[in-house]
Amino acid sequence: MTRLLDGRDLALGPEGLAEHVQRLGPLPAAGRSFIDVLVRSGLSGRGGAAYPAGLKWQSVAAQSNGTAVVIVNGAEGEPRSLKDRLLMTKRPHLILDGASLAARAVRAKHVVLYIGEEHHAARESMARALAERKDEERRLVRTVAAPARYVAGASSAAVHLVDDGIATPTTAPPSAHERGVDGAPTLVQNVETLAQVALIARTGSSTGTLLVTVAGGVLRPGVLEIQAQTTVAAAVELAGGASEPPDAVLLGGYFGTWMKAANAWGLPLDHDALRARGLSLGCGVIGVLPSSRCVVCEVAGIMRYLASESSAQCGPCFFGLRALADACTAIAERGANSEDLQRLRRWSAEVSGRGACHHPDGAVMFLQSALTTFPDEFAGHRAHLRLSA
Amino acid sequence: MKPNSTPLSKVSGCSQGRFSGRVNTGAMNGNTQDRIRARDAAFRLLNRLTTGAAVGALAGVGVFGAVSASTIPGITTTSQSASTTTSTSTSTGTSTSTGLGSSSTPVNSASSGSGVVVSGGT
Amino acid sequence: MSDTLLWYTTRGAGAVSLVLLTAVIVLGILSALRVQAAGWPRFLTTGLHRNLALMTLVFLALHIVTAVVDPFTHLGWLTAVVPFSSSYRTFWLGLGTIAFELLLAIVVTSLARGYIGHAAWRLVHWFTYASWPIAVIHGIGTGTDTWSAWLLAITVICVVAVVAAIGFRVTAGSRDPLKEPRTTFQAAAQRRETR
Amino acid sequence: MRLAVDRIKCDGHGQCAELLPELIRLDDWGYPIIARADVPDHLVPMAQRAVAGCPVLALALQQRTG
Numbered sequence: 001m002t003r004l005l006d007g008r009d010l011a012l013g014p015e016g017l018a019e020h021v022q023r024l025g026p027l028p029a030a031g032r033s034f035i036d037v038l039v040r041s042g043l044s045g046r047g048g049a050a051y052p053a054g055l056k057w058q059s060v061a062a063q064s065n066g067t068a069v070v071i072v073n074g075a076e077g078e079p080r081s082l083k084d085r086l087l088m089t090k091r092p093h094l095i096l097d098g099a100s101l102a103a104r105a106v107r108a109k110h111v112v113l114y115i116g117e118e119h120h121a122a123r124e125s126m127a128r129a130l131a132e133r134k135d136e137e138r139r140l141v142r143t144v145a146a147p148a149r150y151v152a153g154a155s156s157a158a159v160h161l162v163d164d165g166i167a168t169p170t171t172a173p174p175s176a177h178e179r180g181v182d183g184a185p186t187l188v189q190n191v192e193t194l195a196q197v198a199l200i201a202r203t204g205s206s207t208g209t210l211l212v213t214v215a216g217g218v219l220r221p222g223v224l225e226i227q228a229q230t231t232v233a234a235a236v237e238l239a240g241g242a243s244e245p246p247d248a249v250l251l252g253g254y255f256g257t258w259m260k261a262a263n264a265w266g267l268p269l270d271h272d273a274l275r276a277r278g279l280s281l282g283c284g285v286i287g288v289l290p291s292s293r294c295v296v297c298e299v300a301g302i303m304r305y306l307a308s309e310s311s312a313q314c315g316p317c318f319f320g321l322r323a324l325a326d327a328c329t330a331i332a333e334r335g336a337n338s339e340d341l342q343r344l345r346r347w348s349a350e351v352s353g354r355g356a357c358h359h360p361d362g363a364v365m366f367l368q369s370a371l372t373t374f375p376d377e378f379a380g381h382r383a384h385l386r387l388s389a
Numbered sequence: 390m391k392p393n394s395t396p397l398s399k400v401s402g403c404s405q406g407r408f409s410g411r412v413n414t415g416a417m418n419g420n421t422q423d424r425i426r427a428r429d430a431a432f433r434l435l436n437r438l439t440t441g442a443a444v445g446a447l448a449g450v451g452v453f454g455a456v457s458a459s460t461i462p463g464i465t466t467t468s469q470s471a472s473t474t475t476s477t478s479t480s481t482g483t484s485t486s487t488g489l490g491s492s493s494t495p496v497n498s499a500s501s502g503s504g505v506v507v508s509g510g511t
Numbered sequence: 512m513s514d515t516l517l518w519y520t521t522r523g524a525g526a527v528s529l530v531l532l533t534a535v536i537v538l539g540i541l542s543a544l545r546v547q548a549a550g551w552p553r554f555l556t557t558g559l560h561r562n563l564a565l566m567t568l569v570f571l572a573l574h575i576v577t578a579v580v581d582p583f584t585h586l587g588w589l590t591a592v593v594p595f596s597s598s599y600r601t602f603w604l605g606l607g608t609i610a611f612e613l614l615l616a617i618v619v620t621s622l623a624r625g626y627i628g629h630a631a632w633r634l635v636h637w638f639t640y641a642s643w644p645i646a647v648i649h650g651i652g653t654g655t656d657t658w659s660a661w662l663l664a665i666t667v668i669c670v671v672a673v674v675a676a677i678g679f680r681v682t683a684g685s686r687d688p689l690k691e692p693r694t695t696f697q698a699a700a701q702r703r704e705t706r
Numbered sequence: 707m708r709l710a711v712d713r714i715k716c717d718g719h720g721q722c723a724e725l726l727p728e729l730i731r732l733d734d735w736g737y738p739i740i741a742r743a744d745v746p747d748h749l750v751p752m753a754q755r756a757v758a759g760c761p762v763l764a765l766a767l768q769q770r771t772g
Contacts, residue, residue: 421727421728421731424723424724424727424731425727425728427724427727428724428725428727431724
């Protein structure tokens, strides 16, 4: 079975068009009927929300009169995720194949390559790959730099950036696939999802694999392509094994869930299986926290980052996340006190569900999972001796 | 840095300053019953103030009218003929009454039916 | 006899309207400054602002109707609507008409705010800052009583009140806590993202 | 009927919480926290007043859908 990262050694440069076609065969001509194949494949989005790709394509296609827009989402704003930029850098033609299929299936007028501004290698590789494509494909495509911010990868943020030049996300309806760029139905799809689409078009079914990034306390941190259902323990093993006895795992990136390492080990890495357990793989980051690092300080650091990534659109997010981050930092620095802990709990509950976008919800879920997974670590936290900077 | 202590966080959680946060803790979060009472009291106050202002304003029209009448009462002349009426303006010394004089001619002739001309001073 | 009464009423209602309008403006500015105290919630300021604004219209109507009905000046109803259409004190009365119409527009848009939207309402509301000085100049210029001590005192008090309130408003800056973060964020985002 | 805030328009004047303490309170930064429950009939007039009184028209009374 073909996999996403098959082909030439990843240490080598990007795979060119000739090599790509030789390896996989030409991209089959497919129009709207391909959407049925996609629905049957059961492919779900790989950007984090795991929304069924086929349904999204159906919705956009139904509203498109040759007016739709396809946004190829390579923003990858998640700090510890590397898989999207690896794919863009090494297998750009898979992504462009997927984008081309999407453009035909939903009868799109434009295709926008939305690539993180700091992912330089990925942008270069995609630009070079695009230059190799046929004229009629190239004419549709333009490239836009996604700002290096956490929220830039949200589909509404991508639409706002293309429309207004500022990547602010919102949750207010209508969604991008109803009214996106210039009011046209817009298909925003993650690059890994589109690469899967390219293979589905050739084989009729998904590869059954997914890309994950193993980060933190492992010997060979980086991107892995694993079979769905692979356990966390096996993925960590594939990443060279834990560098020191791990304490905790952060599953799914900064909007993900904290787990005690022992509880995480046996979990199958699969969107559906995790959702059934109330968990999410998000954008596929498996963060392993080594026992030498303090979980409270890690949580405080990530909360500070998330607070500073607020777009200042609404008060609960901007002021709420800052206050939460400050309370975390206070506990990390000065040691636990019941007042700060109580505030953390109250503010988390109050901020949740009151943002203009999902950013505060994601941040609060992250914090709440930390508080429920590590109640003793938070309650018993001692002040760290501050080392001179 | 040892590779095995790679943090998950992008920024440090315990060696940074604070966000300049503004917190006005619980300013509005008293007991709901107290807040309902405060609202109802404020509505009563609003009604009283509005009524007071209305009464005051009406009285003000009276008072200011009376004051204006006592300071510059104007002069009422009863005109006998429709042709020429002498309208007398009370001069306050600083004003010019030319505008009144010129424009009042048609006015006077038109209003002569009543026989009463009120001439406003300047 | 009743004609002189009309004339006194015009002058009295004019003075009262100026005082009311001044109070409305000061309350409006206080509400933008989000003033509150124990027993004085913010909605009291805006509620009073609104009530007094409607009351101002009533007394302006009295001022205008008595002036128009007054046979001496022979203004005619057109004067109340079309600026500079009176033969009597054309310019100064014209200012009064303009001030009244601006005020009417402000009140009507405020009552229909839910339909026209916040941005349009806000735009029209800025005309308040034109309406009030025009009204003051109308009072001084038309002024039967301009140089009477009582009206002079009222005018001076009103001017001082509004100038002080505007001064506070300008120096206090925006009371929207998100104003500054938003400006900072958007400026930074525009710098990086509009390329 | 149910109250909803446009979070982007809202700039924390707090008048809604003053007018409708039964359903709205403010968080520690002055932004409204609205009860998820439906607006009971006897509070609808006051809720409408709060909607009309919002200085930036960020509050809306919506017919519950579905």
